[in-house]
Amino acid sequence: LFNSTELNDIEYIRSAYYNKLEIFRFSSSLGKFVGYTEYGVKQADYFNKDTAYLNSMKAEKERVCQHNIGNWYSNILSKSVPPTVRLYSTTPVSGHHPAMLVCRVYDFYPKQI
Secondary structure, three states, rough: OOOOOHHOOOOOOEEEEEEEEEEEEEOOOEEEEOOHHHHHHHHHHHHOOHHHHHHHHHHHHHHHHHHHHHHHHHHHOOOEEEEEEEEEOOOOOOOOOOOOEEEEEOOOOOOOO
């Protein structure tokens, strides 16, 4: 996760999934593994006790992110896609107001409006 080219603004996350459910992850912000299922908690505890593996995961942020951030930033974050906007008036099913203005925004990047 990143929003600038500064290494301090980057979070390296490595997750393990099973059947579309995140089991555990390593987060460089926390500096450790965190489990999200019963099995994931056990795995996170196991990996957190392995100091050699934990240190190698901490080093991944610099090895992977610092090396590639210039390419990612110029090819991804500098791009934008204009939104598709639909604006219409509707009458609410229940409520005290006779009409309501609805604005829907789709298919844009970055996600912040």
